[in-house]
Amino acid sequence: MSRTRVHNLFVSLDGYAAGEHVTLEQPIGDAGSLFRRFDGRVIHGIDNAPDAPITVDRALTSTWAQGIGAEIMGRRKFGPQTGAWPEDGWQGWWGDEPPFRTPVFVLTHHPRASLEFANGTTFHFVDGSPAEVLQRARDAAQGGDVRIGGGPSTVRQFLEADLIDFLHLAIVPVVLGRGTSPWAGLTDIQDRFDIESVSAPSGLVHQLWNRRRG
C-alpha cells in the first residue's frame, strides 16, 4: 500500500514553515532561522555526509528518501518565478544533481516541457487537483511512496484534502512573526493521526504523525 509522506517540515513556534519574499537569493524567504539550529538535514541516508556525527536529528531526517518513488512539489519550491515560464533556462535550484532521483511533479498552471537529469530526477510540470496529481505521482512511483515535498502551502493543500498518511515535523524554538503556514485554515487534523514526540539534544522537537488505522 503506497503512502503519501511529508518529511523534514521545519515549523516555528508560531506555525510558519517558510518565510515570505522568496527570491533567487533567498530560496526559503526570510526564514533562515528555521535552519540555523540544525542545518545538517540528510536526505539520502546518513552516508550522505560520512564524516559528520550520527545525531538524533541526522538519523530522523535521513528517512526522507527511504521507500520514496516520486515527489510532488509546489512551484515556489522549484523556483522564484511567477506567471508563464520565462525563457531563462531555469532548471531549479539544484544544478546538475537534483537530490530527488525520482520523478518530481511540479504544481503549476503554466505548461512547460519535462526536464530530465542523468541522476534519475525528472521534473514534470502539471496542473490539477491534489487528488489528480497524486494519482499521477502514484503511478510514476511504481509501488513506492509519494513524498509531498513542500513548500508549506502545498503541504496544506494535501492535508486539507486528507491525502497525507505520514508527516515528520521538526518544531524549531524560534518565533518568526510572519511567513507561510502549513496549518492555515485547518482545524483538528491531528485527530486522524497517532503522534509521537521526541526532544532532540539540539533543541528541536521531532513529531512523527502516522495516519490512524482501522
Next chain:
Amino acid sequence: MSRTRVHNLFVSLDGYAAGEHVTLEQPIGDAGSLFRRFDGRVIHGIDNAPDAPITVDRALTSTWAQGIGAEIMGRRKFGPQTGAWPEDGWQGWWGDEPPFRTPVFVLTHHPRASLEFANGTTFHFVDGSPAEVLQRARDAAQGGDVRIGGGPSTVRQFLEADLIDFLHLAIVPVVLGRGTSPWAGLTDIQDRFDIESVSAPSGLVHQLWNRRRG
C-alpha cells in the same frame, strides 16, 4: 574516513545485551524480553516493512545499513555450534537472504571456507586480533564504514581495543538478572564519546555515542 560502528545494541537495565544458553531454538539465548517492547527493528531503511508506521524506534534503527561496507560478527551470532565446524550444512540463521548484503567476517579460531550468497552477502571465517580483523574488513568495505554486528562479547572486545567510533544503544526497561554484557571489564569508556539520549514513546531510551574529536 571510514568508521567502525555498532547499531541496535539492545541493553537491559542491568547491562546485558543477550541471554546465556544460545541454542538453535533461541538465537539470542533466554533474553527475549529485550525485544518484546519493540520488535520492528528495520535494518535496510523504513521501506523494509512498508506498511508499518514510521516511529521514532523504526527511524533510529533504520540507520543500521546506511553507508556500511562490511560487518564483523562473533561466532555465536553466526550459529550455536562450538569447536571445529561440523559438517552439518549450517549457513547461518538467515536462510537464502542474509540481511547483510556485504562481506561479513565471522570471528572463529576454526578455519572454514567462505560462503557466498546471491544477494551480496559473503561470510569469511577469520582468526586474529580485533585490529587485524578490522583492517581486513576495512579493505573489503571499499570506503564504506565497518559495522561490528555483535554479539555483546564481540562489541566488548572492540570497545576494549578502542576501535569503536559510533555506538547506537537502545536501553530497554527490563531486568534480565543474567546474560552477556558488552560492558564487562570496561571502565569509563564513555569519556571518549559525545553522547545524545532520547526517550522514545515505546519506553526505549536511544543513545547515540559519537567518538569525540580533536
